[in-house]
Every structure is written in C-alpha cells, then in structure tokens.
Amino acid sequence: MGNFILEMKGITKEFPGVKALDGVNLSVCKGEIHGLIGENGAGKSTLMNVLMGIYKAETGKILLNNEEIFINAPSDVIAKGIGMVPQELNLNPYISAAENIYLGNEIKKYGKINWKRTREEAEKVMKSIDFEVEPTEIVMRLSTARQQMIQLARVLATGAELLIFDEPTASLTRQETDILLKLMKKLQQDGKSIIFITHHLDELLAVTDAITVMRDGKVVFTDETKNVTESVLIENMAGKKVEKQTKVNRKLENNIILKIEGLARKNEFENVSFEVKKGEIFGIGGLVGSKRTELISTIFGILKKTSGEIFINGRKVEINNPFQAIQQGMGFVPEERRNHGIFPILSVRENMVISLYRQLFKGIKIQKEKAKKITNEYIEKIRIKTPSTETAIQSLSGGNQQKVILSRWMAKKSRIMFLDEPTRGIDVNAKNEIYSLIYELANQGMTIIIVSSEHEELLLLADRIMIMHEGKVKGIVEAADLEQQDILEIALRLGGDINE
Amino acid sequence: MSDRKRIKFNFFSMPTEGIIFCVLIIMCIILTMLKPAFASGYNLSTLIRTISWTTIVAFGQTLVLLTGGIDLSVAGIAGMSGVVSAYLIVNTNINPYICIILVIAVAFFCGCINGILIAKMNMVPFIVTLATGSIFTGFIYVITKGSPILGIPENVMVIGRGMLFGVIPYPAIIMILGCIILGYVTGYTPFGRYIYSVGGNKKAAEIAGIKCDRVIIRSYALCSLMASVAGILITCRLGTAQPTIGADWVMPSVTAACIGGTSLAGGRGKIIGALVGGVFMGVISNAITILAISTYWELVITGFVILIAIAIDRLKALRNHEI
Numbered sequence: 136m137g138n139f140i141l142e143m144k145g146i147t148k149e150f151p152g153v154k155a156l157d158g159v160n161l162s163v164c165k166g167e168i169h170g171l172i173g174e175n176g177a178g179k180s181t182l183m184n185v186l187m188g189i190y191k192a193e194t195g196k197i198l199l200n201n202e203e204i205f206i207n208a209p210s211d212v213i214a215k216g217i218g219m220v221p222q223e224l225n226l227n228p229y230i231s232a233a234e235n236i237y238l239g240n241e242i243k244k245y246g247k248i249n250w251k252r253t254r255e256e257a258e259k260v261m262k263s264i265d266f267e268v269e270p271t272e273i274v275m276r277l278s279t280a281r282q283q284m285i286q287l288a289r290v291l292a293t294g295a296e297l298l299i300f301d302e303p304t305a306s307l308t309r310q311e312t313d314i315l316l317k318l319m320k321k322l323q324q325d326g327k328s329i330i331f332i333t334h335h336l337d338e339l340l341a342v343t344d345a346i347t348v349m350r351d352g353k354v355v356f357t358d359e360t361k362n363v364t365e366s367v368l369i370e371n372m373a374g375k376k377v378e379k380q381t382k383v384n385r386k387l388e389n390n391i392i393l394k395i396e397g398l399a400r401k402n403e404f405e406n407v408s409f410e411v412k413k414g415e416i417f418g419i420g421g422l423v424g425s426k427r428t429e430l431i432s433t434i435f436g437i438l439k440k441t442s443g444e445i446f447i448n449g450r451k452v453e454i455n456n457p458f459q460a461i462q463q464g465m466g467f468v469p470e471e472r473r474n475h476g477i478f479p480i481l482s483v484r485e486n487m488v489i490s491l492y493r494q495l496f497k498g499i500k501i502q503k504e505k506a507k508k509i510t511n512e513y514i515e516k517i518r519i520k521t522p523s524t525e526t527a528i529q530s531l532s533g534g535n536q537q538k539v540i541l542s543r544w545m546a547k548k549s550r551i552m553f554l555d556e557p558t559r560g561i562d563v564n565a566k567n568e569i570y571s572l573i574y575e576l577a578n579q580g581m582t583i584i585i586v587s588s589e590h591e592e593l594l595l596l597a598d599r600i601m602i603m604h605e606g607k608v609k610g611i612v613e614a615a616d617l618e619q620q621d622i623l624e625i626a627l628r629l630g631g632d633i634n635e
Numbered sequence: 636m637s638d639r640k641r642i643k644f645n646f647f648s649m650p651t652e653g654i655i656f657c658v659l660i661i662m663c664i665i666l667t668m669l670k671p672a673f674a675s676g677y678n679l680s681t682l683i684r685t686i687s688w689t690t691i692v693a694f695g696q697t698l699v700l701l702t703g704g705i706d707l708s709v710a711g712i713a714g715m716s717g718v719v720s721a722y723l724i725v726n727t728n729i730n731p732y733i734c735i736i737l738v739i740a741v742a743f744f745c746g747c748i749n750g751i752l753i754a755k756m757n758m759v760p761f762i763v764t765l766a767t768g769s770i771f772t773g774f775i776y777v778i779t780k781g782s783p784i785l786g787i788p789e790n791v792m793v794i795g796r797g798m799l800f801g802v803i804p805y806p807a808i809i810m811i812l813g814c815i816i817l818g819y820v821t822g823y824t825p826f827g828r829y830i831y832s833v834g835g836n837k838k839a840a841e842i843a844g845i846k847c848d849r850v851i852i853r854s855y856a857l858c859s860l861m862a863s864v865a866g867i868l869i870t871c872r873l874g875t876a877q878p879t880i881g882a883d884w885v886m887p888s889v890t891a892a893c894i895g896g897t898s899l900a901g902g903r904g905k906i907i908g909a910l911v912g913g914v915f916m917g918v919i920s921n922a923i924t925i926l927a928i929s930t931y932w933e934l935v936i937t938g939f940v941i942l943i944a945i946a947i948d949r950l951k952a953l954r955n956h957e958i
Contacts, residue, residue: 492825
C-alpha cells in the first residue's frame with residue numbers, strides 16, 4: 136500500500152507517571168476522511184499535538200507521503216502541508232477576517248503587508264469553501280460557526296493537504312453541523328485528506344471512510360467504516376459493554392412546583408409562561424439564538440428580567456441574584472463549564488462544597504473534615520473519577536467536572552435544577568452516566584429543567600418539551616408524542632402556539 | 636502508570652512559600668556563619684521591626700491580589716492615616732487611642748470606596764486605586780502643607796517603639812497577630828474561601844450563590860485597614876508624622892506577596908506567604924548592610940531575587956504539569 140499520506144508508527148509519549156501514548160500506529164490514506172474517536176483522556180489530542188509539533192514523542196516515526204519527517208516546531212508541520220482546525224479556536228477576535236486568515240503567513244510586498252491582496256486572497260479562499268463574509272469584518276462580531284470557518288480558511292490558505300478537525304462540531308447546532316459535514320465531503324473531493332475527531336458516532340458513520348478508536352493511550356480498533364457499527368465503536372471506546380440509557384415514560388402527580396408567568400427580558404425573549412411539576416424533567420429545545428440560556432439565566436437571577444413573575448409552590452418569589460435563587464432551592468449547571476462552572480485551580484472538595492460553606496461554618500471555623508466526608512460521599516455515590524478530594528478540578532475530565540458541579544447542587548439539596556447543555560464536550564460513556572443520574576434525581580423528586588441543542592437528548596430525558604424560537608415560546612408538548620424533526624417543525628412554524 | 640505512591644521527597648511538590656522558607660533558612664545560616672553579628676538579638680529585633688510595616692501592608696495586599704485585583708492606594712492610605720492620627724493626637728483633647736481607632740475606621744471606609752468603585756461600577760482595580768491613592772496622598776499635603784507633624788506624646792510612641800521582654804518589638808507582635816487572624820479568615824471562614832473563588836472564577840462564584848461584590852468590597856476595606864495600621868505604627872515609631880510615610884510601600888507589598896507564592900491572576904496564594912516574602916526581603920536588605928555591600932546594590936539584588944522567586948514558581952508548575 137503506497138498511497139498513505141500519513142503514517143505514524145510506534146508513537147510513545149510519556150508524562151511523568153502517565154504513558155499518554157503507548158506505541159500508537161495511525162495510517163491515513165490519501166484522499167480519505169479518517170475518523171478518530173475515543174473517550175476523553177484516551178490520547179487523541181496528545182497524538183495530534185505530537186503530529187502538530189506541540190509535543191515531542193519519545194519514540195516512533197512519522198511518515199508523510201512515504202518519507203520520514205522530523206518535526207521540531209509547529210511551523211515545520213504547517214510548511215509540510217498539515218493543518219489543524221483546533222477545538223478551541225485561536226483567532227484574534229479584534230482584527231479582521233482577512234488578517235486572521237493570513238496571520239503568520241502574511242502576503243507581503245517590499246517587506247510590508249499588502250492589504251489589498253490579503254483581502255482578495257482571503258475572499259478567494261473563503262469562496263472555495265462556500266463561505267461568504269466581508270474580509271474586513273472584525274472576527275469578534277461573527278458567530279462561533281463562522282469563526283470556525285475562518286479558522287478553516289486559515290488552514291487552507293497555508294496550502295494544507297492534510298486537515299485535522301478536532302471536535303469541530305462540539306459547539307455547532309444541528310444545521311451548522313450538517314453544513315460542515317457536507318463541506319468536509321467537498322474538501323475530500325478536492326483531493327484533501329482529513330482526520331476528523333469527534334464524540335458523535337453518527338457524524339463519524341456518515342462521512343468517514345475509515346475509523347480508528349483509541350483507549351488509554353493505545354489504538355484498540357481500526358477498520359473501514361463500511362464494516363463498522365455504532366455498538367462496535369462504543370464497546371471499543373469503553374472497553375466494555377455500555378449501558379445505554381433508555382427512555383422511561385414516567386407518571387407524575389399534578390403538583391406544580393415552578394410557575395413562570397409572562398417573563399420577559401428586553402430584546403431577548405418575551406411573554407414566556409410555563410408550569411413545571413414536582414419531579415418533572417422539563418426540556419427546553421430550539422435552535423441556537425432562541426434565547427433559552429438567557430431565559431433560564433433570568434429565572435436563576437443571573438440576568439435581570441424586564442417583567443414577569445415567578446411562583447414557587449404557588450407563592451410569588453422575588454429573585455434578583457443567584458443567591459436568592461439558591462435560597463429558593465434552585466441550582467444551576469451552566470453551559471460553559473470552564474468559564475462559568477468550575478474554579479479551575481481549586482480542589483474538587485472546594486468546588487463541591489462552595490455553596491455549602493455557610494452550613495459548614497460551625498462555631499469559629501469551617502468543618503473541613505465534614506466537607507471532606509461529603510465530597511467523598513458523592514465521589515463514591517456518582518462515581519467521580521479523581522485521585523483525591525484535594526486534586527485541582529482542572530485536571531479531571533469534562534464528564535467528571537460536570538459530576539462535581541451536579542453534586543454541588545445535590546449536596547445543597549436543591550429542589551429545582553437548571554441544566555444548560557449538560558453533556559456538551561462529554562464522551563459517550565460519561566454522557567450515559569449523567570443521563571441515568573438525571574433520571575435518578577428526578578425520581579427522587581428533584582425537578583429538572585434542561586436546555587439542550589441535542590434533540591435526541593431532550594427526547595430521551597424530558598417528560599415535556601418547550602420549544603422556543605427567537606425569544607418566543609412556540610409550543611409545549613409531551614415528549615412521548617415527538618420525533619426529532621417535530622421539534623424543528625414547531626420551532627420554525629409561523630404564528631400561533633399549540634398547547635398539547 | 637504505577638499506582639504506587641512515591642514516598643520520595645520532592646522539593647517541587649512543596650508549596651511555594653515552603654520552598655522560599657527553606658531558602659530563607661539556608662540564607663540565614665550562611666549569614667550567621669559569615670557574620671555572627673547577624674544572629675544577635677539586637678540585629679534580629681531591628682530586622683523584624685523594619686520588615687513589619689511593609690509585611691502588614693502585604694497581608695492586606697494579598698487579600699486583594701487573591702480576588703484578582705491590586706491595591707495601589709495603600710501608600711496614600713498609610714500616609715494619610717499616619718498624618719491624620721498625629722494631627723488629632725497633637726491638636727485635640729481626644730484620647731489618643733480613640734483617635735487611632737477613628738482613623739482606622741476612616742481608612743476602612745476609604746477601602747470600601749475602592750471596593751465599591753471596582754465591584755459595583757466594574758472599574759479596573761489598577762486605575763481606580765491609582766486614582767484614589769493620588770487623592771489620599773494629596774490630602775496628606777493639604778493637611779500638612781508638606782511639613783511633618785511633631786509632638787506625639789511619649790506614651791503613644793510606645794506602640795511603635797516598645798518591646799516585649801526587651802527584644803520583641805510591638806509592631807512585630809501586631810504583624811504576627813495580623814498574620815494569624817487573616818490566615819485564619821482566609822483559611823477557615825466562608826468569607827475567606829469566597830475570596831479564593833471570586834479570584835479563581837468570578838462568574839462561577841456568582842452562579843454558586845456568592846455575593847461577589849460584597850467579597851471584593853470587604854477585601855479592599857481590609858487591605859486599607861492593614862495599610863492604615865502600618866501607617867500609624869510607623870508614625871508612632873518615628874514620633875513625627877512625615878508626609879512621605881508609606882510612599883514606597885506599594886511595590887514591596889506586592890513583591891512580598893508574590894515571593895510568597897501569591898498569583899497576580901488571583902485565586903492562588905496564602906497570607907503566610909506574604910510573611911515569608913516580607914522576611915525574605917528584609918533579610919536580603921539586612922545582609923547587604925552587615926556584609927558592607929554598597930546599599931546602591933540593594934535594588935539590583937532585590938530585582939534578581941524577585942525574578943528567581945517567580946522562576947521557582949514557574950519551574951514548580953512545569954514539573955507538576957500545571958501548564
């Protein structure tokens with residue numbers, strides 16, 4: 136087989152105490168889309184960082200077009216025609232699209248930047264991926280999906296033949312994802328080779344030609360996509376059979392715990408009214424830009440409302456800040472875990488008991504031992520993988536960080552929990568664990584309000600789903616009656632509401 | 636991939652203030668060997684009194700740094716507290732101790748203003764405290780017209796000059812007390828832990844139900860309180876209120892905190908670190924004197940020491956894979 140564009144052979148990378156990569160082999164054929172999948176911490180990112188020259192491997196060699204290459208710095212790799220669209224975009228938000236595309240690769244004339252040609256060339260590159268934006272537009276003003284396209288344009292502008300997409304769909308809506316997947320197919324037709332890293336099995340099965348599964352720093356499975364099924368992938372990723380959460384149809388008493396009446400926030404959403412029963416899992420669906428996050432942030436007091444009323448157990452409550460919301464028994468798990476959820480450098484224990492400190496402050500000091508006991512209790516109960524209660528939370532995987540934040544509110548004995556995209560960036564296995572945890576909490580009487588852009592997730596978990604579009608409620612329906620496309624249909628339907 | 640716990644001692648697994656403390660002890664041993672006079676009671680008690688002013692300020696500064704801010708107004712607060720308390724003591728019949736408490740209360744209030752401007756109006760700490768610091772310093776000159784205030788009675792000067800058992804200066808005792816109290820507050824009270832969480836991630840702290848504004852305002856207020864105490868102590872020590880009191884305390888207070896492992900980005904650091912950092916800087920300055928090195932070298936050496944201390948911190952992070 137002489138048609139490999141890339142071969143990585145026997146790559147080993149060790150960090151003190153951890154073998155992050157252990158003799159990894161990866162071969163990518165010319166012109167194929169090669170899927171790379173594995174749980175968080177499996178070594179996908181480390182492998183790509185080795186390829187991109189960010190880490191140096193201890194052993195192993197890398198062949199590009201059957202020739203061994205030696206990589207010392209990221210610039211070497213880029214010069215050889217490999218480019219990565221990273222998960223965390225690294226654009227400069229304050230400068231124009233065109234300047235970002237040619238950043239580090241400036242088009243110069245007599246030593247000074249030729250702005251006119253930069254703009255023209257940038258426009259050409261963007262056109263080649265059917266992407267239209269003014270080259271002079273400041274990147275900050277663009278949506279995440281569009282910023283990602285600029286990042287892709289930058290990679291193409293360097294003349295890359297092998298493109299790496301690191302979880303490109305993690306922060307995209309369904310439609311944006313579809314557009315991106317189509318684009319990858321088109322790039323493939325143009326002769327590019329692609330390595331595609333994702334947590335979404337359906338995306339992999341839809342576009343790839345071959346799939347490699349990694350686990351614990353090793354390649355455990357690789358085959359052509361046509362021979363592969365979803366369950367094979369999941370088993371290989373987890374190293375065991377995964378208990379997939381199945382839909383449970385639950386019976387609820389008609390006991391209204393939370394009632395929202397005519398809630399509005401200027402320029403964002405208006406006239407939102409709904410009721411949630413005790414122990415219900417209430418989903419909020421819709422497209423990005425439907426202002427769902429803003430809605431629950433307003434109920435929780437993070438944002439100020441313009442008008443409307445909130446009732447808990449039939450009693451009207453005033454909520455002006457999160458502190459008051461928490462006093463009313465609410466809890467909130469934010470969408471941006473890293474920016475809004477965790478305290479990265481503080482320990483797992485502090486992250487978990489931060490909202491409990493007032494209760495733990497007995498006599499003259501915080502009862503640290505009791506805090507530790509509570510933390511250990513939850514670590515055991517919901518199986519948080521952490522070396523100890525004192526480990527800094529930033530070194531845990533996303534799924535485990537999410538569990539710590541969930542247990543913060545469980546320990547606080549919250550009665551109403553808001554979850555905003557609770558499984559974003561979390562691997563399949565941890566996802567299912569979080570699903571069963573959500574069911575368990577609801578069965579114990581906790582009321583759960585969940586915002587998600589993954590419609591399968593809403594259909595799986597929610598008893599009822601409220602569908603929003605551009606700040607308006609389009610309908611509240613029983614989840615059992617719904618199919619995925621119904622959500623879209625309701626969201627986009629013009630005019631009138633339907634209520635069950 | 637071994638699960639065995641290594642019992643091997645690892646220098647870099649110690650907290651930063653511990654590493655600096657070890658270096659400090661080694662330095663003291665070498666100094667004693669070179670010049671036995673270093674370890675004399677007289678030298679040590681002078682040393683500890685000299686460091687107490689900036690270290691007391693550094694405790695307050697640490698609180699503010701932990702929230703992710705910085706307080707440049709400590710110089711103005713210290714100077715104003717010294718001058719105003721001396722003015723009241725000399726020119727009124729109010730009991731001197733009541734004067735002092737009054738002045739500290741006013742300083743606390745001034746700190747609140749800093750905090751309110753920063754927390755409620757979302758202004759940048761650096762600029763806010765630069766401006767208020769200038770205002771406070773300006774008031775000193777308005778009050779004194781540039782000349783020192785003389786005539787503080789002997790019984791008040793004792794606070795700054797006296798010694799317990801003839802060796803431990805009172806300011807040093809106040810410094811140790813400050814360290815214990817603030818160390819306890821930051822380590823064992825909800826308010827203290829909130830300081831760390833606000834500095835670690837303000838948005839997350841808010842969502843966790845912490846009243847961030849209140850935490851920030853209190854931190855700046857306590858910082859001003861500490862600066863005020865230091866300003867009054869040195870006034871009592873000198874017996875006169877010089878308008879320049881505290882003028883050069885701002886950067887040393889930040890430096891002491893940073894040498895002791897406090898991060899300028901907020902969320903990381905300890906009060907005890909400021910004590911270790913303060914003593915460390917004092918010992919270096921003392922060493923320069925007793926080794927008869929030209930004092931002109933002091934700034935150069937201090938600069939290098941800060942770089943080395945920060946390098947140790949980075950090395951530690953590298954070793955432990957925090958970056």
